[in-house]
Amino acid sequence: xATVSAVTLRNALCQLQCRLTGVPQHxxxxxxxxxxxxxxxxxxxTKAQYKLEPDWFVNRKxxxxxxxxxxxxxxxxxxxxxxxxxxxxxxxxxxxxxRQEYHRNxxxxxxxxxxxxxxxxxxxxxxxxxxTLLQVIDNHVIRYxxxxxxxxxxxxxxxWGQRFGSVVVxxxxxxxxxxxxxxxxxFTEAGVPPKKKLTRFLVTxxxxxxxxxxxxxxxxxxxxxxxxxxxxxxYGFQGVVKRWGMKGMPASHGVTKAHRKxxxxxxxxxxSGIWKGKxxxxxxxxxxxxxxxxxxxxxxxxxxxxxxQGPNIPGNTHGVVRIYDTILRYKRPAPxxxxxxPTWAEEDSQQGVELEYFDENLHVMSEASVSYSQ
Amino acid sequence: xxxxxxxxxxxxxxxxxxxxxxxxxRLKRLRKHVTALIRHERLETTYAQCDETRGYAEKLITMAVxxxxxxxxxxxxxxxxxxxxxxxxxxxxxxxxRYQSLPATATSIHRISTEYxxxxxxxxxxxxxxxxxxxxxxxxRNTRLHLHxxxxxxxxxxxxxERLRAKSAAAAVPxxxxxxxGPAGSSVDPDPIDSESESGESKNSxxxxxx
Amino acid sequence: xxxxxxxxxxxxxIPKLQLEAALSVRFQSTLSHNDTKARxxxxxxxxxxxxxxxxxxxxxxxLLQQSPEVEEIPVQQAEANVPRDFRHVxxxxxxxxxxxxxxxxxxxxxxxxxxxxRTCIDIPEFYVGSIMAVTMADHHAPGKQSRFVGxxxxxxxxxxxxxxxxxxxxxxxxxxxxxxxxxxxxxxIEVLKLEQRLDDELFYLRDAAQEYSTIPFDFEPVPLxxxxxxxxxxxKVKLNPRPxxxxxxRHELKGVEDLNLPEKxxxxxxxxxxxxxxxxxxxxxxxSINEDEEESIMKETYMxxxxxxxxxxxxxxxxxxxx
Numbered sequence: 001x002a003t004v005s006a007v008t009l010r011n012a013l014c015q016l017q018c019r020l021t022g023v024p025q026h027x028x029x030x031x032x033x034x035x036x037x038x039x040x041x042x043x044x045x046t047k048a049q050y051k052l053e054p055d056w057f058v059n060r061k062x063x064x065x066x067x068x069x070x071x072x073x074x075x076x077x078x079x080x081x082x083x084x085x086x087x088x089x090x091x092x093x094x095x096x097x098x099r100q101e102y103h104r105n106x107x108x109x110x111x112x113x114x115x116x117x118x119x120x121x122x123x124x125x126x127x128x129x130x131x132t133l134l135q136v137i138d139n140h141v142i143r144y145x146x147x148x149x150x151x152x153x154x155x156x157x158x159x160w161g162q163r164f165g166s167v168v169v170x171x172x173x174x175x176x177x178x179x180x181x182x183x184x185x186x187f188t189e190a191g192v193p194p195k196k197k198l199t200r201f202l203v204t205x206x207x208x209x210x211x212x213x214x215x216x217x218x219x220x221x222x223x224x225x226x227x228x229x230x231x232x233x234x235y236g237f238q239g240v241v242k243r244w245g246m247k248g249m250p251a252s253h254g255v256t257k258a259h260r261k262x263x264x265x266x267x268x269x270x271x272s273g274i275w276k277g278k279x280x281x282x283x284x285x286x287x288x289x290x291x292x293x294x295x296x297x298x299x300x301x302x303x304x305x306x307x308x309q310g311p312n313i314p315g316n317t318h319g320v321v322r323i324y325d326t327i328l329r330y331k332r333p334a335p336x337x338x339x340x341x342p343t344w345a346e347e348d349s350q351q352g353v354e355l356e357y358f359d360e361n362l363h364v365m366s367e368a369s370v371s372y373s374q
Numbered sequence: 375x376x377x378x379x380x381x382x383x384x385x386x387x388x389x390x391x392x393x394x395x396x397x398x399x400r401l402k403r404l405r406k407h408v409t410a411l412i413r414h415e416r417l418e419t420t421y422a423q424c425d426e427t428r429g430y431a432e433k434l435i436t437m438a439v440x441x442x443x444x445x446x447x448x449x450x451x452x453x454x455x456x457x458x459x460x461x462x463x464x465x466x467x468x469x470x471x472r473y474q475s476l477p478a479t480a481t482s483i484h485r486i487s488t489e490y491x492x493x494x495x496x497x498x499x500x501x502x503x504x505x506x507x508x509x510x511x512x513x514x515r516n517t518r519l520h521l522h523x524x525x526x527x528x529x530x531x532x533x534x535x536e537r538l539r540a541k542s543a544a545a546a547v548p549x550x551x552x553x554x555x556g557p558a559g560s561s562v563d564p565d566p567i568d569s570e571s572e573s574g575e576s577k578n579s580x581x582x583x584x585x
Numbered sequence: 586x587x588x589x590x591x592x593x594x595x596x597x598x599i600p601k602l603q604l605e606a607a608l609s610v611r612f613q614s615t616l617s618h619n620d621t622k623a624r625x626x627x628x629x630x631x632x633x634x635x636x637x638x639x640x641x642x643x644x645x646x647x648l649l650q651q652s653p654e655v656e657e658i659p660v661q662q663a664e665a666n667v668p669r670d671f672r673h674v675x676x677x678x679x680x681x682x683x684x685x686x687x688x689x690x691x692x693x694x695x696x697x698x699x700x701x702x703r704t705c706i707d708i709p710e711f712y713v714g715s716i717m718a719v720t721m722a723d724h725h726a727p728g729k730q731s732r733f734v735g736x737x738x739x740x741x742x743x744x745x746x747x748x749x750x751x752x753x754x755x756x757x758x759x760x761x762x763x764x765x766x767x768x769x770x771x772x773x774i775e776v777l778k779l780e781q782r783l784d785d786e787l788f789y790l791r792d793a794a795q796e797y798s799t800i801p802f803d804f805e806p807v808p809l810x811x812x813x814x815x816x817x818x819x820x821k822v823k824l825n826p827r828p829x830x831x832x833x834x835r836h837e838l839k840g841v842e843d844l845n846l847p848e849k850x851x852x853x854x855x856x857x858x859x860x861x862x863x864x865x866x867x868x869x870x871x872x873s874i875n876e877d878e879e880e881s882i883m884k885e886t887y888m889x890x891x892x893x894x895x896x897x898x899x900x901x902x903x904x905x906x907x908x
Contacts, residue, residue, distance in 0.1 A: 067517070068515070085649055116690055138650045173651070317638075372724055373729070
């Protein structure tokens, strides 16, 4: 109820402003939004629930203790593991799946990356801005489930019907001895070493990818827009001053024991009681957050690094992030100029892969300084 | 350069030299620990204090090895951190030659059992390597003659032989694209592992019940 | 043999039935009814949602990974005669020592960018206390360029964020401008007088008479004789009477005349001083890059920048003499 009334009020005010000033409504959209901002007091936060992984997850850890190997034998085992997984391409058991056309509603898979750090870059106009370096670290497609099967196995009836299948992507290969056998067997279909991180993306069937396909930074192009999803920094249990930015109370003037407290929790009469969504101390951070429509300014193909717009990607350095094509309508790639389908393959770069790709508006460091014409 | 992982932030340990002694008191107490460590080459106290002391002792020894006794800054530091001045000679004359070519840390740290009944503090031992005391931990067992190691040695021989055979076979037959597969292709063929008796005694054999 | 079997099985083509059997392993809960409270809490505790630097480095070095390893900086003994104080000449090449922000790939990529930028624009050697002129592209200036002359009062930032601050007095008003060293619209950096002061930051010039920081815009460049070290300007600045922007008696300033304060102020300064920090070896360790790493980075920097220096025909870095 509260939401509806706020929105209608805002629209009404916006229309009124338009009528008074004779300016088209879209020009006032933003102004109206700011001036009529109404805070909706409902329970938005869900309580952080620390649960075990669901029943259908295989047990991941190898709980059996390893036997002590001599140095030579340890080297030998590592040699075998290395030989086993070295030649990735030969692990694709079938012929590559045919590539399909990109459509307006196509949704491709995403990639898993780690956050490396924040560095400034400059545009061709000489403006400074910050980018975050995201390294697509050792990604492979582990499994593809077509929509018909995915609808049945997801455990609930998806509202999207049979629009999406799912792709499981793994990142960071590691020693198979660290994991349980059941977990290692998840990777037999793809023929890759067991991965430390697994994640799932919803894809349309025309963007299906064969298991075992490597995903690199070339999955995206410089200039594309992506959504980035990651867990925010875990601050633990925090008070209201840090968690919600409340002011607390003065250091002196008779204040006792209330310097960082939140003060009143509500009024009396009709509005009595503590309302749902009241900002209180509690667990802060460690929540999934999405940043939408971030531009990729630059790609380094050697280290598989994407330079993504903005200094505020959630999480710590070396946090794990999910990157996929943006869902924002006006920033999605156009069908006539689309990214590689379903992902980049070597045949896409006939002239060979360059070390770096830049957005056209980015000032490249090896070019002359920006200067303005008279 | 320190060769072990250090904590991002130091432990404050504010009341080591009595309540309210602050960061200065912390250094005073650590100074005693460092002196004792260099003197006796082994130190037993709480794990937290061992860990804090370790950084300072290591840093001091690293500086001494790196800069020698002619460096003014190193000498000042040795003078501050070693309360008994004959230990300065020990640092430069005994410890520096001992750790000069050691490609590892000069100290080692161990957790030891908590006293019971007692105050429940986690105790630790910090020691200089190459000390004359009997070792804190027992010598690791030699596992070379254990069954799994013997089996692995045999497997290693077989593996390398098979690899050689594959190579010679590839050299004999003119390549037709198949030789690109490399030696790994034949080696990973799970021929020798079919017998179920082997999986029973394998290292990760807990799944055998499931089959 | 058995272990080999296990390893080899990881990639062998397992029949589909067997695969399904493996996937349908019944989940064995790690918790049971007779667990202690502490163990239950440990199992349910939220996990760290990021990787440690060591884990990432370990993965980069592992044989199984796909992306190329960041190669160590090659140590070439023939060219290894890096001047001893080279880190004072190019301090911005040393990364931020805070372990929360360290990453070898970022630092490497950042340094590559800096070398590239240095081939396009001449960024000369300068120190805090040098008199400099900076030309910037400017939309609003006549001729679309503006030139600012001043004394460098601070250098800060590392990597591409490196910047420096110039101070001058214009029409009786103190003006300070902060420039990005690697900014795209920077046209030219000139060092009009290469020298250094007794302090690492000259913010006390804000509380001094204006003539100390007044530099005419037509300041004639003062060339340094060939092979000379950087001279130290040992001017002692006389500060204005209080109030000041900061309590300067609490900073250990060398380039300031006697402050003439009441004894109370000095006593308080002595009380809040932290003389023991000088002996805190681990504090120093945490706040700086370790020697080996510094050496290798400086070696790379020296080798990379030497070629551009030679191409420009510029004089060899006249090194800062450590004070």
